[in-house]
Amino acid sequence: MWARIVALVIKEFLALLRDKASRFVLIGPPVIQLLVFSYAASFDLNHIPYAVYNQDAGFASRELLARFTGSSTFEQVATVRDEARIAPLIDDKAALLVLRIGPHFTRDLLAHRPAKVQILIDGRDSNTASLALNDANGVLLAFNQHWAATHGWQAPPARLDIRPWFNPNLLSRWFIVPGLVALLTLVVTLLVTGLSVAREREMGTFDQLLVTPMRPAEILLGKAIPGFIIGGLEGAFIALMAVAWFHVPFVGSVLALALGMFFFLLAAIGIGLMISSLAVTQQQGLLGVFLFMVPSIILSGFATPIANMPEAVQMLTTINPLRYLLVIVRGVFLEGSGVSALASQYWPLALIGLASMTAAAWLFRHRSS
Structure with missing residues (x-):
């Protein structure tokens, strides 16, 4: 079983790396977006x-x-x-x-x-x-x-002494860049998994894959593992860039961040495979990815606080995995949060991941029958 899954994973990586457009999608846009958002998106005013x-x-x-x-x-x-x-x-x-x-x-x-x-x-x-x-x-x-x-004025009866916690200089970059770890990880993971099954259908190799000795669960696992590896490497790279290049402090636990990334990738891969199972062509898969991605970013708290949204919309954000990872990465980077402090964010991510992977497996079996 595992030999067949490893062979499918290698096939997926070769399909991605041999395609020039796929290589560019995995490397170019995330780096460009990291630099553009980090330098251009700022709440600070200068000059x-x-x-x-x-x-x-x-x-x-x-x-x-x-x-x-x-x-x-x-x-x-x-x-x-x-x-x-x-x-x-x-x-x-x-x-x-x-x-x-x-x-x-x-x-x-x-x-x-x-x-x-x-x-x-x-x-x-x-x-x-x-x-x-x-x-x-x-x-x-x-x-x-x-x-x-x-000039000898009497001191005022009360003096305002401001001491910002977690971000002493109130730099907006310290708020934005950790959020990019979550945002760009979502983008790359959805693109990799959201096009995987659709690419097989478009190239005419999906039926060949179904007649192999591999069971549907094995095929689905073989499609999920490359997205997990690429998304994890992408998230780790952006986190390292945040610390080394943009000098955002990392005062929390690496284990807490890794655990959050694990549950988040599980949820994102499940959503991507659901989209890919429904899509017939890669163009449909790409449209489905962006159809999910745009409201996911808006309802995540990346730019606007969730507390300012209407109550009905706030309820809708509870099924958005990006919402929970943003709390995790900002807590780990700026607040020094550990695993126990972020437990309330892990279990919703785990539930979303379990539900999305289950739905993806059902859709895959239904669409392949």
């Missing part, structure tokens, strides 16, 4: 273009503006001398925000009175505007604290 409309000639306004100039987050693109110039700067997207300092800014501060600073910001992209405002508030808070300490 925010801003303009200054300073109506105050005092030293306090110059000190505040010096903090914006010295910040690596902001980049001054214009100095406004006339209020009429503010609207064109924002309308033409030359500046994301305009910092407006009133004529009595320094005088009010020296008199221990609140001094207002107005920020006019382009709100067409609400997410970008919110991030820019947070960065500007950070600069203003630092100025306020320094001014209060050097």
Whole structure:
């Protein structure tokens, strides 16, 4: 039995490696997506273009503006001398925000009175505007604290002391790159398994495979093992790249990550074989893979929190294996989670894997009879 399965596994690998397009699909897109997502997909803002409309000639306004100039987050693109110039700067997207300092800014501060600073910001992209405002508030808070300490202001009754856990510098790359371990592993595994049976049908070798001494279960196992090996190697490679190239900390247990990958690959391979068993051609298999992949990514929590989704949609995410692996990889990379802490994620993955493999076996027998 095992000799026949090994022979089928070798045949699957040879079919993949001999085909130039298949070799490219396994190597090219995952590497390209890893680099593009890691460098381009970011929630951090750098070099925010801003303009200054300073109506105050005092030293306090110059000190505040010096903090914006010295910040690596902001980049001054214009100095406004006339209020009429503010609207064109924002309308033409030359500046994301305009910092407006009133004529009595320094005088009010020296008199221990609140001094207002107005920020006019382009709100067409609400997410970008919110991030820019947070960065500007950070600069203003630092100025306020320094001014209060050097000019004899009484300290405020409560001081906000912010200490982010797991990601001290709040780098979005530390959040995105571990998620790519799960995302790209899913992509490669589905492509390998989702086209395997369909490729046999399209090439006319499926009937030949059925008349061999191999039982349907052996054929299915021989189709699943290459996807398991390739998906595991792909996930390990991306995890190593995350640590070595993108310097994302790995503070958890390797065993915890490996166990999560095992159950996830089981689920992904089952889904891929279900798609491949239903497809007649490779084109149908490819369409089926993408039909599953797009909602799977949207409903995984990769980009948007699941808690923000409607309750009915949240229930739907419980059958999505990518949801659980994202929790596992981010927990292992950033939180230092071990096997016991992630037990609540393992058993749903195991159930999904068992159900998908059972369904794939039934579909394979039904379609081959």
